[in-house]
Amino acid sequence: MPVLRTNASSDDSSSLSSSPSTSSSPLSRSPSIPYDITRPRLHKRKRSFVVCGVTLIPTVAFDTFWRFAAERHAVDERRRAGYPRPWTEDTILQKYHFCNTFRVLDKLSQYIITEVIEKGSQEPFEVAFRVVLFNLFTKIETWEMLQEQVGPLKWETYSRSQYSAVLREAKNCGTTLYTGAFQKPAPKFDVSKEGYINHLILLEVLMDNKIHEICQHAWHMADVFEWLISFPSMGEFATYQLMLNLSYSKLLNFHRNDFVIPGPGASSGLGKMFGRSLHTGNVLVRGFEVEVIRWLAENQTYYFERLGLTPPRLGPKELLMDVADIEHTLCELDKYARLAHSNLKGRRSEIRRGFEPKSQLPAEAVLPAAWRHKARIIPRVREDKRIIVEKRYTVSRIKTHRVDAQGNKEYFVLWSGYPESDATWEPELTLNDDAPGAIVDYWANYATQ
Structure with a gap:
């Protein structure tokens, strides 16, 4: 039996206190501020508001967040409507690549829904296998290569030697197996093996530990997060991204605002929005950035309409941004602000990826069929908000x-x-x-x- 061990100032100083604008768009809504949310108030000529007892003083990037979110979604809508390029007058958006305001509209998310989740066996263990396999590399070309040379991709017929042979040949030919968007550190199950083999072993470990049953029977998303992050090489960002992909399936049925983990880009975006006051909050309040993200989600209608913007909405139910979308857009704000507000310092000062659309978007995006599940209607936020990470060691x-x-x-x-x-x-x-x-x-x- 293996042993288990658990071990700066801001401009536009009056705009936040002004009344929300009324939009004539059919998508507009009356501003709705929950009774326990503090309305913005002025502090010595600097606008500010309070979250969890901490006074946050926004920088110029605060307004930019809402403007960026609205305009980036408008770009997506104009592309789907068949309008000609450039789709926006914003020169930064014209020139550089930014993810969608709604994560589910991104190319990879759409592919996961249509090609990974909703094609193939709908047995829970097979859906889990496909999602985890895709998530290992997060690269469409790698998935399609495996599908073509090994497929159909099924846990029932999975063979590590067969999969690794395909990946080895591709790697030897100079093919990039992994996404370039973020790092995919491999575990060290066998130090003599390549990273992709160790990732396949991680897939086997998750399947042997019945990831599909863990997801289906969990009462809180935080419980699933703590279980997943306990495995080797699973960091906070990688674990949260896997959970979001699983949430597009019937395996992980939770309310859209139940859980969020700020990634490095989102944390940097929040830092640019609130400067030193965010650092103060992080010192005083456990999980403060999560609370700020929830505050932004709860108050988004007011802050969009305060700037005369129509709040972005998704699908026939006209869904507002959820906490995952807020986190997602904060990461994009971090990039956008490198050029729009270069005085707000971060870890990087440039945007590397240009915007070169290669195809026409379909008129309508595909939303996950699993989102209609009744278990997603009622929020189930765990009362104990502490995240306890106990890595497992065998x-x-x-x-x-x-x-x-x-x-x-x-x-x-x-x-x-x-x-x-x-x-x-x-x-x-x-x-x-x-x-x-x-x-x-x-x-x-x-x-x-």
Whole structure:
């Protein structure tokens, strides 16, 4: 049995206090501010408002967030309506690539819904297998290559050697297997293997631990997050992105505003919106950035209409931005502000990817069929908002042993999925209880050395 261890100032100083504008658009709504949300008020000529008892002082990027969100969605609508380029008078949006205001409208999300989730067997374990497999690489070309050379892609017929052979040949030919949008660190189940093989092993581990049942039976999304992030190489951003992709399927049926984790880009975007006051909030309040994202989602109608903007809406039900969309757009704001507000410093100062649309968008985007599930109607936000990360460790092998000053034997344990730098000395008593086979194997090999 393997052992498990858990171890600056702002301009436009009066605009926030002005009354919301009324739009003549049929999509417009009357501003609705929940009773427990503080309306903006002035502080010594600087506009500010309070979230979780912390006074936030917005920078110029605060208004830019709402303008960007509205205009980026308008670009998508104009493209789908068949209007000619450039679709916007914003020169930054004309020149550079930005993700959609609604994450579900992005090319990858649309592909996951139509080609990964809704094609193929709808058995929960097969849907989970396909979503996790796609998420390992997050690259359409890699998925289609596997589909063509191995397909149909099914857990029932999965073979690591077959999949890895296809990936190895492609890599040897110079093909990029992974997305370039963000890093995909591989676990270290076998340090002698390539990253893609270790990712396939991670897929097998998640499937063997019945990821589909965990998703279906969880009462809170936070519970699923804590379970997923416990596995090797699963960081906060990678785990949250996988959960969002799973939420497009029937496996993860939760309200759209139940859960959010700010990624590095979103955190940087919030920093540009609120400057030092955000840092103060992070020091004083656990999970403060999550609370700010929720505050932005709850108050979006007011702040769009205050600027004379029609709030972006999605689909026939005219859905507003949810917390995932707010997080998504904050990341894009971080990029946009590099040029629009270069005085707001961040980790990067340039935008690398230009905007070169290669095809006409369909007139209507596809929304997940799973979004109609009745379990998504009522929010289920976990009362305990703390996220507890307990990484799971299973013994890979024992490398050596020693005897301490009291005569107790200890073993130097290498953990499956982790580099040797994470190896630890473990008491013999613990390993005898949890992984006696590892000790037997160690001494059998030791005797032959």
